[in-house]
Amino acid sequence: MIEFKGVRKTFGSVDALRGVSFEVPTGQVTVLIGPSGCGKTTSLRMINRMIEPTDGDVLMDGKKVGSFAPEELRRGIGYVIQSVGLFPHMSVRDNIGIVPRLLGWEKPRRYERAAELLELVGLDPAAYGEKYPHELSGGEAQRIGVARALAADPPVMLMDEPFGAVDPLNREVLQKEFVALQRKLRKTVVFVTHDLDEAIRLADEIILMRDGEIVQIGSPERILAAPADEFVRNFVGNDRALKRLACFRVEDHMQRADLLAESDVGTATIGAESDNGHDGSGLYWVHDDSRHLVGVLDSAALSNGPASLDDVTTVRARDVSVGPLSDLREALSRLLGQGMRAVPVLDKEERVVGEVRLPDIEALNQTGFVR
Amino acid sequence: MKSIQLRIERVTMAGAVLAIVALFLPFVLLKPNRVAEGELHALIDVQDPVLVGALAGFAVVSLVLATLGESGRVRVAKLAAGLGVFTAAVLLLASAGERLITPDMPFARLSPQIGFWFLMLATFVIIDGSLRNAPFPRVTKAGVGLLPFVILAVVTAAGLLDDLAVLQEFYNREDRFLQELGNHLFLSGLSVSAAVAIGVPLGLLAWRRSRLEKPVFVAVNGIQTIPSLALFGLMIAPLAFISQAFPVLRQLGIRGIGNAPALIALTLYALLPITRNAYTSMAVIPNAVVDAGRGMGMGTRDLLRLVELPLAVPIILSGIRTSAVQAIGNTAVAALIGAGGLGAFVFQGLGQAAPDLIVMGVIPIVALAIIVDRLLGVLIRVATPRGIRNVES
Numbered sequence: 158m159i160e161f162k163g164v165r166k167t168f169g170s171v172d173a174l175r176g177v178s179f180e181v182p183t184g185q186v187t188v189l190i191g192p193s194g195c196g197k198t199t200s201l202r203m204i205n206r207m208i209e210p211t212d213g214d215v216l217m218d219g220k221k222v223g224s225f226a227p228e229e230l231r232r233g234i235g236y237v238i239q240s241v242g243l244f245p246h247m248s249v250r251d252n253i254g255i256v257p258r259l260l261g262w263e264k265p266r267r268y269e270r271a272a273e274l275l276e277l278v279g280l281d282p283a284a285y286g287e288k289y290p291h292e293l294s295g296g297e298a299q300r301i302g303v304a305r306a307l308a309a310d311p312p313v314m315l316m317d318e319p320f321g322a323v324d325p326l327n328r329e330v331l332q333k334e335f336v337a338l339q340r341k342l343r344k345t346v347v348f349v350t351h352d353l354d355e356a357i358r359l360a361d362e363i364i365l366m367r368d369g370e371i372v373q374i375g376s377p378e379r380i381l382a383a384p385a386d387e388f389v390r391n392f393v394g395n396d397r398a399l400k401r402l403a404c405f406r407v408e409d410h411m412q413r414a415d416l417l418a419e420s421d422v423g424t425a426t427i428g429a430e431s432d433n434g435h436d437g438s439g440l441y442w443v444h445d446d447s448r449h450l451v452g453v454l455d456s457a458a459l460s461n462g463p464a465s466l467d468d469v470t471t472v473r474a475r476d477v478s479v480g481p482l483s484d485l486r487e488a489l490s491r492l493l494g495q496g497m498r499a500v501p502v503l504d505k506e507e508r509v510v511g512e513v514r515l516p517d518i519e520a521l522n523q524t525g526f527v528r
Numbered sequence: 529m530k531s532i533q534l535r536i537e538r539v540t541m542a543g544a545v546l547a548i549v550a551l552f553l554p555f556v557l558l559k560p561n562r563v564a565e566g567e568l569h570a571l572i573d574v575q576d577p578v579l580v581g582a583l584a585g586f587a588v589v590s591l592v593l594a595t596l597g598e599s600g601r602v603r604v605a606k607l608a609a610g611l612g613v614f615t616a617a618v619l620l621l622a623s624a625g626e627r628l629i630t631p632d633m634p635f636a637r638l639s640p641q642i643g644f645w646f647l648m649l650a651t652f653v654i655i656d657g658s659l660r661n662a663p664f665p666r667v668t669k670a671g672v673g674l675l676p677f678v679i680l681a682v683v684t685a686a687g688l689l690d691d692l693a694v695l696q697e698f699y700n701r702e703d704r705f706l707q708e709l710g711n712h713l714f715l716s717g718l719s720v721s722a723a724v725a726i727g728v729p730l731g732l733l734a735w736r737r738s739r740l741e742k743p744v745f746v747a748v749n750g751i752q753t754i755p756s757l758a759l760f761g762l763m764i765a766p767l768a769f770i771s772q773a774f775p776v777l778r779q780l781g782i783r784g785i786g787n788a789p790a791l792i793a794l795t796l797y798a799l800l801p802i803t804r805n806a807y808t809s810m811a812v813i814p815n816a817v818v819d820a821g822r823g824m825g826m827g828t829r830d831l832l833r834l835v836e837l838p839l840a841v842p843i844i845l846s847g848i849r850t851s852a853v854q855a856i857g858n859t860a861v862a863a864l865i866g867a868g869g870l871g872a873f874v875f876q877g878l879g880q881a882a883p884d885l886i887v888m889g890v891i892p893i894v895a896l897a898i899i900v901d902r903l904l905g906v907l908i909r910v911a912t913p914r915g916i917r918n919v920e921s
Contacts, residue, residue, distance in 0.1 A: 207823055232825035242820025246838045246913035255834070256824050289915035305824075315823075 158183050159204060159313065159345065164213035166199055166369075173199045175369040176213065183312075186339060186346040188356040191366035192392075197349045200366075201315050204347060205234045217313070232256055235306030235314035235344070239321045241298045243290040249275070249301055250286040256309045274304035279334060296327040300334075307342075316348045320355065332358050336482055353393060357381070357403040358484060365389060378404040399486060405521065407488055408481035411502045411511035417441040417454060422466055425459065438499035442509045443469050449507050450474040453497070478503040479513065485521070488513040537594050539660055540606055543653030544590035547613050550646035551584055556624045559693070561635040562882065568641060569628060576623045579616055583647075586612035590654050603658045607672065610654035614676045617647040618683050625691030637693035639884055651676060693884035694891070701873070701888075709892060712869035715862060716855040719791050723798030723851055728844060730799075731806025741807070748800045756797065756858050760865045763789030790859070790867035797858055798851040805847025809840035842912040849904035856897045860889075870896075 159181035166174040174196045181187045189197035202208040203215050206227045215222045222230060243252050251258075253274055254267035262270075272282035278300040290298060299319060306314055320328045320335075332355060339346065339359075350356055356363050357377040365373045365380065373385040381401040384390040393400065415437070417425055422443060441454040451471065458468040478501045479488045491500045492515050499512040551571055559566035571580050590609040596602045621640060629636045655676070659669050689695055698705060727748075734744040754762070768784030771777055782788040813836060821831050863871030873889030876882075909917075 205823060207819075228825045228827045228830075230825075231823060236820065236823035238816060238820060238823070240814070240816035242814065242816035242818075244817060244821070244835055244915075246835075246915045248915065255821075258834075259825055259830060291915065302820075 158218060159347065160214075160216040160219075161200065161203075162214045162216065164200070164203065164210045164215060166196070166203070166208065166211045172369050174210070177366075177369070177371050178213075179364055179371060179374060181345060181347055182362070183345045184343040185361040186348055186359050187362045187364060188348045188350060188360035189364050189366060190350055190353065190356045191372075192351065194368075195366040196369040197351075197366050198317055201317055201347055201349050204313070204315055205231045205236060207231075228259075232259055232309065233311050233313070235311045235316075237299075237302050237306045237314065237316040237319040239318040241302040241322075243293075243298055243301060243305075245290050248287050248289055249293075250282075252290070252301060253305045253308050255305065260309060270308060271304075274307055275301075277307070277338070278304045280304075294327075295323050296331060299323055299331060303335075303338075311344075313345045314347070316346060318350055319348075321350070321352070328355075333480075333482060335359060353400065354403060357400055365392065376404070377401075399489075402486035402489055402518065402521075403484040405485040406481070407479050407483045407485065407502055407513055408511075410485060410517055410521065411481070411513050412437070412517070414499075414501060414509050414512035415441045416509055417443050419443055419445050419451060419466075419469075422454065422469060423463055425463060438512060438514050440497070440499055440512070442501050442512070444509065448509075450478065450501060450503065450509055453477075453501075474501075474503060474507055477501065478507075478509075480504070481510065485513070485518055489515075489518055492518075535595065535597050537598060537657060540590060540654050540657030541594035543610070543650045543657055544587055544594055546646055546653060547587035547590065547650035548584075550643045550650060551580075551587065553643035553646060554641040555643040556621065556628070557639040557641050558624075558628050559637050559639070560633045562637065562693075562884075566639070569624065571620065571643065573628070574620060574624045575627055576620065579620050579623055583613060583616035583620065586610075586616060587650070594657070598661070603662055606654060606658035610651050610658060611675060611679070613647060613654065614651040615679055617644060617651070618680060619688070621692065622683065622688035625689070629691055636691070637696050637884070638691050639693045694888045697873075697882070697885045697888045705873075705892075708868055708870050708872050711867075712856070712859050712871075712893070712896070715787070715790055715794060715867060715869055716852065716859045719794035719859075720798050720848065720852050720855050722791070722795040723802050723855075724848060726795070727799045727802030727847075727851075728806045731803040731808075732810060734803070735807050735810040744803065745807075748803050751796045752800045756793070756861045757864065759793045759796065760789060760862060763793055764865065767792075785866040787867050789865055790862035794855055794858055794862065798855050801847045801850040801854070802844075803847075805843050805850075806840075809843035810836070812843070813839050838913050839916065842908050842916075845904065845908045845911055849901060849908065852904060853897050853901050856893060856900060860893055 161177055161179050163176045163178055164174055165172070165176050173194075177196070177200065189200055191197050199208055203210055204217070204222065206222055206225075209223070243249075244255070247255070250268055250271035253271040254262070254264075257267045257270060268286070271286060275282040275285055280297065280300060285293075285297070285301075290301075293301065299322075302319065303316075306316075320331045323331060336359060348356075348359060360377050363373075363375060363377055363380050364371055367388060373380055373389050375383075378401060380389065381393055381397045381404065384393055384397070390397075425441070439456040441456060442450055443452040443454055445451050451474075452469040453472055454464060454469045458464040472495075477491060477495050477497070479491055481502055481504065488500055492498075492513070499514045501509045502511040502513060504510045553570070554568040555571045555574065556569050557566040558569060571583070574580065586609045590606065590613070593602055593606045593609060621638065621644065625638055628638070655672065659672060662669070664672075683689060684695070690699075730744055730748075734741045751759070764784040767782060767789050771783045817835060817839075818831065821835050826834065859867075859869050860871030860874060863869050863875050870889050870893050874886050874893075877885030877887075877889060
């Protein structure tokens with residue numbers, strides 16, 4: 158656990174931090190967010206002693222970080238920055254292996270570890286290991302920045318706007334990958350951003366800062382549902398109801414979906430394999446022999462006996478579906494975009510594992526604000 | 529733009545036209561002795577129909593080849609034609625010595641004239657045309673570029689060009705030539721080394737302490753604006769005074785003229801490129817790279833060894849390269865204040881109105897500059913890590 162106790166920092170006559178205290182729980186993602194100059198990056202850089210506090214203490218597992226030699230301390234903390242800072246003269250695998258190298262690992266072990274990590278961040282080790290940074294796209298470089306920070310398997314990761322310089326499309330992909338990665342690794346992550354959507358997507362806890370002080374600490378859902386003051390209300394914006402949907406993962410709110418094999422369309426009848434007639438979406442997801450989604454059938458078409466293939470609306474799986482790790486905001490957007498009562502949830506193999514229904518989303522939004 | 533009908537490759541075309549024009553220009557100057565008025569001779573006067581025919585033939589072939597596109601075979605043919613022009617021109621110089629100099633002129637000497645120089649130029653243009661954008665490896669291209677020099681060296685070593693005035697001037701001063709060559713290398717080598725020893729730390733210091741940046745660069749830039757002749761002159765008075773005041777220094781050879789002022793002036797000149805590049809080598813390392821390095825636990829020494837030096841060394845070396853080439857040229861001027869070096873021949877030639885002697889001094893200076901430039905170029909390539917090789921140069 159990382160702990161800030163009454164930490165102050167002045168640069169010349171400017172107060173960057175005016176005595177902040179907070180805790181970063183182990184194994185969770187804590188996002189520091191706020192407008193420029195609020196002190197979020199300063200706080201982050203105090204954890205690995207890139208900046209020393211003027212006053213107060215930063216503790217890690219109960220010990221002051223100031224009691225460690227800076228180099229030793231930093232080798233045990235993963236560090237990812239917005240501009241990545243890959244070493245341009247080193248190959249990708251040498252970049253990833255830099256902290257292990259500082260720790261004295263032998264080359265074969267470093268390369269083995271680099272290959273493992275490339276795999277972990279979704280890049281082919283054979284294709285990328287010997288590339289150089291100038292041959293990488295922004296998104297690839299940032300993935301390798303993350304892999305590099307993970308190289309020595311540090312329990313703590315500091316990430317300073319790591320996806321800030323990536324284009325919006327890739328940023329979303331990287332954020333999703335980060336969520337998936339974090340479920341596996343359970344690192345203690347301190348993440349700085351000024352992008353509220355990003356904070357909502359990634360954070361277990363948000364620390365909202367302003368002018369060197371903490372304004373509100375809480376889960377994303379909490380901050381959106383109950384902003385502490387006018388500043389927070391403005392910061393989260395008028396669309397906070399919508400934003401709040403991003404706090405919820407599809408997998409936690411999806412319902413059982415009714416599936417229908419393409420070959421069975423001609424013989425299926427209502428209720429034959431469904432509990433779905435009245436309170437459900439009334440949609441059957443039609444799949445082919447390899448269980449890939451190919452279309453949707455409205456149960457209304459079954460009311461007069463078995464339907465035919467003509468009643469099935471063909472869909473492109475990629476256009477209508479969401480993944481288990483997507484958020485409900487995306488699900489709602491798909492729902493509205495397709496004009497359907499439910500969207501299918503597909504796993505990695507593009508098989509339907511559930512569906513998200515519009516009434517569920519509406520209900521969720523109302524309960525949230527009453528609470 | 530490419531012409532669709534003819535597909536003319538312009539570089540080779542230019543070289544070929546140049547070679548054909550050169551056929552009709554004065555080829556050599558024949559002087560009965562070192563000071564007498566000379567007589568111009570065209571290629572026709574050499575009366576060597578075989579060689580002249582071959583030369584004209586190669587020139588015309590080049591012209592034709594320039595219209596035949598850029599396939600591998602055409603390239604090789606162009607290269608052969610270019611080398612043919614070169615070889616024929618050089619052999620014609622030898623032939624001219626044999627046929628134009630009669631036994632009644634024992635001191636007679638030849639100087640190549642504009643026709644010959646045009647042929648040399650044409651050779652290099654044609655060879656360049658044959659190699660341009662060619663899919664050959666670098667080493668092959670470099671090797672091919674050396675071929676004319678090999679031919680020239682062989683012909684010279686065989687004694688075929690002994691009638692040339694430049695070589696006669698050389699033979700008359702063979703011992704002194706080696707001595708002055710050594711002098712030249714010593715003066716430029718030592719001054720560049722001194723400039724490295726001063727300029728690299730100075731540039732790095734200017735980077736670390738931003739307060740020093742301005743004064744440092746005002747100083748080294750300022751030095752560069754003083755004309756070299758003036759700087760050498762400026763050294764004379766103070767050094768003469770110091771040498772008078774401190775006999776110890778005089779015994780060490782420090783006087784108003786000679787090596788001491790030359791070395792000081794040459795070092796000062798060499799400072800700018802070295803200091804500037806040392807500064808730049810640090811300035812171009814992205815902050816993010818240094819921040820990432822420190823944040824991952826690199827100490828000052830790790831950072832220097834693993835990140836800063838590998839990125840900086842190629843840039844520092846290219847500053848040294850610029851300085852070294854400059855210093856070799858500037859050293860020639862140092863001869864004026866009695867420091868010796870190959871410039872001595874140049875100024876002697878100027879004094880005696882003997883252009884051949886000037887040329888004899890200038891050729892090795894130019895050759896030296898080119899060789900040093902190439903050698904350091906290779907060194908820079910080797911010192912540049914693979915990841916940034918494509919990015920720079």
